Amino acid sequence: MKSCKISWGISAILAILVGVMGYMFVIKGSTIEASDGRTEIQLSVGERDRVLGEMRLLLEGVQAITAAIVVDDMAAVAEEASAIGMVLARGEDPAMIAKLPLEFKTNGFAAHNAFDELAQNALDFGDREMVLEELSVILTACTACHAGYRVGLESK
Numbered sequence: 001m002k003s004c005k006i007s008w009g010i011s012a013i014l015a016i017l018v019g020v021m022g023y024m025f026v027i028k029g030s031t032i033e034a035s036d037g038r039t040e041i042q043l044s045v046g047e048r049d050r051v052l053g054e055m056r057l058l059l060e061g062v063q064a065i066t067a068a069i070v071v072d073d074m075a076a077v078a079e080e081a082s083a084i085g086m087v088l089a090r091g092e093d094p095a096m097i098a099k100l101p102l103e104f105k106t107n108g109f110a111a112h113n114a115f116d117e118l119a120q121n122a123l124d125f126g127d128r129e130m131v132l133e134e135l136s137v138i139l140t141a142c143t144a145c146h147a148g149y150r151v152g153l154e155s156k
């Protein structure tokens with residue numbers, strides 16, 4: 001009976017430990033509170049360069065999509081949007097992904113996915129207004145994430 005209680009105790013401690021570790025690694029990622037109140041994700045130099053490089057590709061994509069909407073070229077809208085869709089999120093380094101908070105990953109994937117949907121809708125409906133409205137919704141995902149997070153360098 002006594003050893004049974006002890007093993008239950010150990011199991012409970014282990015469960016709590018796994019929970020805490022799960023929180024640390026999956027939900028919180030590698031983060032601290034930044035000086036401006038945002039959550040700072042701490043990455044290596046190479047990882048930060050990669051993330052920011054991807055961000056610039058997103059902005060370049062948004063610029064190209066906007067230009068294509070202006071001239072009502074839905075094929076070009078689709079092409080530019082798919083270029084910054086899920087293809088851009090594939091091949092990320094698992095070690096870097098582990099440092100990202102869960103919410104950040106979810107929002108990031110959702111934004112890439114939304115560009116794939118925008119591409120499909122541009123082809124299926126060819127409706128400029130609809131595409132523009134979708135783009136404005138995607139842009140709120142960009143601004144929301146920027147308001148909550150920033151990228152810093154991990155201290156070694």
Ligand code: HEC
Nearest residue numbers: 052055056058059104107108111141142145146149150151
């Ligand atoms: C899941 C979160 C997230 C989403 C979604 C997101 N970003 Fe970012 N982006 C960031 C973070 C974090 C930074 C770094 C900001 C900082 O350190 O101040 C950043 C930085 C940038 C930068 C600056 C890059 C540089 O070289 O400094 C650009 C441009 C940018 N994002 C564009 C976009 C655009 C356009 C979208 C939407 C299509 C977008 N981002 C969506 C998180 C996100």
